[in-house]
Amino acid sequence: MLFDERRDLENRMLAEGRLPPGQSTTLKFPVLHYGPVPRTDLATWNLRAFGLVNEEKVWTWEAFTALPTHTITTDIHCVTRWSKFDTLWEGVLFRDIVEMVGVKPEAKYVIAHCEYGYTTNMPLDAMLDDDVMLAYKFDGKPLDPDHGYPVRTLVPKRYFWKSAKWVRSLEFAEKDRLGFWEQAGYHNDADPFKEQRFSRG
Ligand SMILES: Nc1nc2c(c(=O)[nH]1)N[C@H]1C(S)=C(S)[C@@H](COP(=O)(O)O)O[C@H]1N2
């Protein structure tokens, strides 16, 4: 029964061109990360934007959740070969953050820094896409601790390791700097439809 439901969905997504090569469908929401799940106290939590910006900013939880939000429904693809369709997220658009801090023209890359030192890097251009956000709700509810509570980045057009859980700061940089999985041999671009899983070498 569950198998049929999953197989039907998979065939439909394949027909619609939404299932990237080498992926299969999941109806669950798997949890994947390196290291422990942080315990966050919203009273002391903050989010910082720094580097090549006109004005560094720090948002408390109160200030961050007062910013305008957007909701998006999108597909997510993990390099470990599962894809999940029509996931519903709410948060602050990354481009709105960029607007608020005023990014300098030399800034070409964004490095997301998370609790316990996880990082992931992205070109600034790609982060300005209208589906990239700092998400703090999934399916209308606060994120689960396992899935990045209180805030994660969401970069749906890349493999899911580019979506940084427990994000605490956003660095704007002139030069690219490989993040945690990128240093471990994952592909720097991570486009699921080009199957950019691992870097050559
Ligand atoms: N801070 C942090 N974010 C992270 C990771 C991590 O280890 N630490 N793992 C990444 C990987 S490899 C994946 S596949 C997704 C998994 O997100 P999920 O657990 O919500 O499915 O988170 C990404 N973000």
Ligand SMILES: [Mo]
């Ligand atoms: Mo992953």
